[in-house]
Amino acid sequence: MNILLFSEIDKISHNEIRVSDYRLQHLKKRLQNNSAPDFTPGNRLRVGEINGLMGSGVISCFTEHCVEIELGPLIEQPPKPLDVVLIIALPRPKMLKRIFREATSLGIKTFYIINSYKVDKSYWKSPALDTKKLNHYLLEGLEQSIDTILPAVHLKRLFKPFVEDELPHILQDRNCFVAHPEAKTQCPAAIPTPATIAIGPEGGFTDYEVSKLIALGFEGVTLGKRILKVETAIPVLTGRCF
Amino acid sequence: MNILLFSEIDKISHNEIRVSDYRLQHLKKRLQNNSAPDFTPGNRLRVGEINGLMGSGVISCFTEHCVEIELGPLIEQPPKPLDVVLIIALPRPKMLKRIFREATSLGIKTFYIINSYKVDKSYWKSPALDTKKLNHYLLEGLEQSIDTILPAVHLKRLFKPFVEDELPHILQDRNCFVAHPEAKTQCPAAIPTPATIAIGPEGGFTDYEVSKLIALGFEGVTLGKRILKVETAIPVLTGRCF
The missing domain is CATH 3.40.1280.10 (SPOUT methyltransferase, trefoil knot domain)
Incomplete structure (x- = not known):
């Protein structure tokens, strides 16, 4: 997973998402891997809105049960089909x-x-x-x-x-x-x-x-x-x- | 498996092989499939010698435990690497x-x-x-x-x-x-x-x-x-x- 994709349903506010499904499991798995990035709050990861723009987000909370991400600027177009x-x-x-x-x-x-x-x-x-x-x-x-x-x-x-x-x-x-x-x-x-x-x-x-x-x-x-x-x-x- | 490959070790005579490993299992699986060819004795299937020529063989015996194949003419070159x-x-x-x-x-x-x-x-x-x-x-x-x-x-x-x-x-x-x-x-x-x-x-x-x-x-x-x-x-x- 090189980008975390979200949709309207994941939003808990206009600029924040919470995910607790396979995406959380995937982030956890990457955490177990030493070469993986750090997912402690404050760190950024790549996010994109399904059928929309891409950019980055800041982890605001990472627990056993969910991760919350504050959406950074989403201004990047997805690659050309x-x-x-x-x-x-x-x-x-x-x-x-x-x-x-x-x-x-x-x-x-x-x-x-x-x-x-x-x-x-x-x-x-x-x-x-x-x-x-x-x-x-x-x-x-x-x-x-x-x-x-x-x-x-x-x-x-x-x-x-x-x-x-x-x-x-x-x-x-x-x-x-x-x-x-x-x-x-x-x-x-x-x-x-x-x-x-x-x-x-x-x-x-x-x-x-x-x-x-x-x-x-x-x-x-x-x-x-x-x-x-x-x-x-x-x-x-x-x-x-x- | 579109060709049955054999080596010297499978030979039971100069022109006959017997196989009982994964190749037999594969043939059996194909038999269960209606669209598969018929493997009753007398029928031909494609065979090739590892690192050698290809051709066909005639099934001489097909049991639960092994299949024996009489090697037909092996005169076809493998495709160019x-x-x-x-x-x-x-x-x-x-x-x-x-x-x-x-x-x-x-x-x-x-x-x-x-x-x-x-x-x-x-x-x-x-x-x-x-x-x-x-x-x-x-x-x-x-x-x-x-x-x-x-x-x-x-x-x-x-x-x-x-x-x-x-x-x-x-x-x-x-x-x-x-x-x-x-x-x-x-x-x-x-x-x-x-x-x-x-x-x-x-x-x-x-x-x-x-x-x-x-x-x-x-x-x-x-x-x-x-x-x-x-x-x-x-x-x-x-x-x-x-």
Whole structure:
């Protein structure tokens, strides 16, 4: 956690917040670590308002049960978003945390999680897709990368209606790539933004699914002969956009 | 596991292997999955000899306790290595598995795990650094990416002797980059190989450490304002080499 993020709900006065949840636990853990900063009252730490500005705050109280922080000047803009729409077939639920945290830390602000023939149907019933949990993964990504702007996550359980009715509107003026091991074109080293990147499930999108994306203007690209896990392909591909 | 890797020790005759360890468990797990291939005797699966050729094998026996495979023609070369030497400050031990597995799946064949001022000394005592465990992580990376060539991992517990005495010989004719959040130069979208990429610990290399690397010809590069975890920076950076 490189920045403590807060929202209106944490405020105890117009310029003071109190937190007692995982953020407190994280600060305590850092305190146990010798190399960590000092969190005694009077010291500053980096804070940011979710979807707002960043700056610093002064610890006014630090107890076993809560930490109170007086908000210093919050005048710093969060870093510029990475203008990439990431479309991924619903991955194994236990990978969702890592995928959202990591992709958020890379600056992505729009996710579409879609169905695909090779997605195990039971994945859609996973508690990992619970809004509160997803939100927490996104926050962890922001806290890592020092950012405040929460990404939007759209869950699309039906491939065809999404691709036919919604996707054309999402794609306007974007460079669109679908990662596809059998594609003939090597993925470009630099992907120009704004971009849309689609990544299939383990085993890849089916030929039908790829053809639907290509019909919309997606270019099929490969990352070489090696079969990469989805969670590896995401930073490799989106890392090419900056 | 997209390929079953074996070595001399698994052979029960000149052209037959028997496995009963984690590889058997993995095949069983795939069998439970409806979308998995059929492993009844007579069926083929992809096999490869560690540090050797790849091809297919025919299952001759599949029981609760072992699987026996008759080796088919092994005539396929493994994919070309990624000519990148990856130098990383020893990460948190619980991340080693993921880092080695992922970097190996990207085709890296040479790792130097080095010390740095901000590396917690206790990390060097971690059982995760046990040769057998490290080897297993590397194998998992090869099994994912369909490759047979085991990477070499060098553990260097002393920064200065490594950088002063060994590193100059490793670097010859390589493009050398050190990821450094405070660097002024943006990391190039395409990193030309052969390359050497150095990534510091959480919190980064110290100024002294960076200056030692720069004196050897490393270029300090940044991936932007966002602070990325080491495990995210690795695929982003090495993914730029292919």
